[in-house]
Amino acid sequence: MQKITFRIGAFSVSVSYLQQRNTSGLYYYRRAIPSPLRHHYNGKRELVYSLKTKDLNAASQKAQELALQHNNEFELLRHNITPPPVFTIPPASPPPAQLIPAPADDQQLVTLAEVKANALKSYKGNKKKEAEIVRCFEYFKSLPPILSHIKKRDVLRIVESLKSDNQLKTATIKKAVGFISRQVKIVLQLHDSNTPNPFAGVPFDNIKKDAEKRHTFDTIELQKIKETIRKKSELITAQIIGLLYDTGCRNAEIGGLLLEDIKLDEPIPHVVIKPHEQRGLKNTNSERLIPLTGTSLEFAKFVKKTARPTEIYAFPRYFKDHKFKGDSCSAAVNKFLSGIVDQGTSHSFRHSLNTRLIESGATEMEIVSLMGWSREGMIHHYGKSRSLNFLHSVLESMHKHEKN
Structure with a gap:
């Protein structure tokens, strides 16, 4: 009591x-x-x-x-007498046999199904995220339905099973557990419940040991790609690859560009990587300015020159209902690349540029500033204009090194 x-x-x-x-x-x-x-x-x-x-x-x-x-x-x-209705009395009804007993003490009846439904509601209309949410919860469908009945050891048992039986990467499982844990926390807060979160603090060892190593384009592959996209420069996929070539951007960062994000009339031509209504970014560190040099500058000029006067997007084919269709863009670019080289994807350009910068003597700070990996990028040390000038010289040094 x-x-x-x-x-x-x-x-x-x-x-x-x-x-x-x-x-x-x-x-x-x-x-x-x-x-x-x-x-x-x-x-x-x-x-x-x-x-x-x-x-x-x-x-x-x-x-x-x-x-x-x-x-x-x-x-x-x-005494089997129906009491008069008052506002405090919930509607009485016969006891259905299938009813689940309410949890004891202060544990409210929170289920994984409710957590899943709440997560889907938060991302309603985002079909890609909805599919990802369904997949995450599907991994743990064998758990007890009531959250208070789930123990951390039950989650760990399924994690080990996913790694051994389903051959999933540790990083993939960790991402799923982390997402469910955050959604459980939200629902428990809504219920003002003290039920422990069984998905919180699940340990993961050797998170990167089983991660698949990304392919890095070598010099011969890069040359083949450059020759091909120049011959087929009228293709949108070739234009996207051209902009990826010397910027090290992610596929979505280039494919989802607005035309106004490509600045060719500035003292240093550059592309502005920033979130907008039609396309977000992977994280806050990704927002940056990238100087346009070499092949990427060549294709940036071509994209701007051939764009229709009233066009908003750099690559309108991959926008529908004013939303960027990243999966379609990525699939098209990767399919185009598969006809040129035996292995590698659009993401390989990031790894390749990283290698090219290292070989030309670029510092770690310069590389992370170009790649958008670190909050402590050059832009935070030198200011926007000086950072752009400095990073431009870094890329020019890379091109000079490669020519030599």
Whole structure:
């Protein structure tokens, strides 16, 4: 039985069925339903009502009123007499055999299905994210449906099974567990529940040991690609590859560009990588300015020159309903590359540029600034204009090194 004790002068007074929530400070009326009467309440174990006050005296009076009502209600039900309806009584009904008993104490009936539904609701309309959410929860479909019945060891057992039986990469499983953990936390907060989160703090060892190593284009492959895209420069996929070639950008960063993001009339031609309504970025570190040099400058000029006067997007084919279709763009670019080289994807240009910069003597700070890997990039040290000038010289040094 929930009780709160407070002092009035020299006296100590205990108020039954009263509980104060730590998170909100509000008082709640909580009372267990006698076992023989639970079938009148759809199998519930207790009655819980918010008293909608943080004042102890006001809460005590309301709790006492509710307690008297329920004393009378329980007594009538014991004698098979239907009590008169009052606002505090939930609708009574016969006890369905399939009802799941309510959890004991302060554990509310939160299910994984509810967590999944809440996550899907948050990303409604984003088909890619919806599919990812369904896939994440599918991994853990064998867990008990009620969250309070799931133990961390149950999650660990499935993690090991996914690695051994399903041959999933550790990073893939960790991403799924992390996503579900965040969604569980949100739902538990909505319920103001103290139920432990079984997905939080699941340990992962050797996270990168089983990660697939990305292919890096060598000099011969890069030359073949350059020759091909120049011959087929009228193709959109060739133009995207041209912009990827010497910028080290991600496929979505280039494919989702607005025409105004390509700055050719500035003292140093560059591309602005920033989030916009039609296309976001992977993370906050990704927002940056990339100087246009070499092959990427050549194709940037071609894209701007051939664009229609009223066009907004650099590559309008991959926009539908004003949203960038990243999967379609990536698939098309990778298919085009597969006809030129035996292995490698659009992401290989990032790894290749990283290698090219290292071989030309670029520092770690210069590389992370170009790649958008670190918050401590050059732009945060030197300011926007000086950073752009400095990074331009870094890329020019790379081209000079390669010519030599």
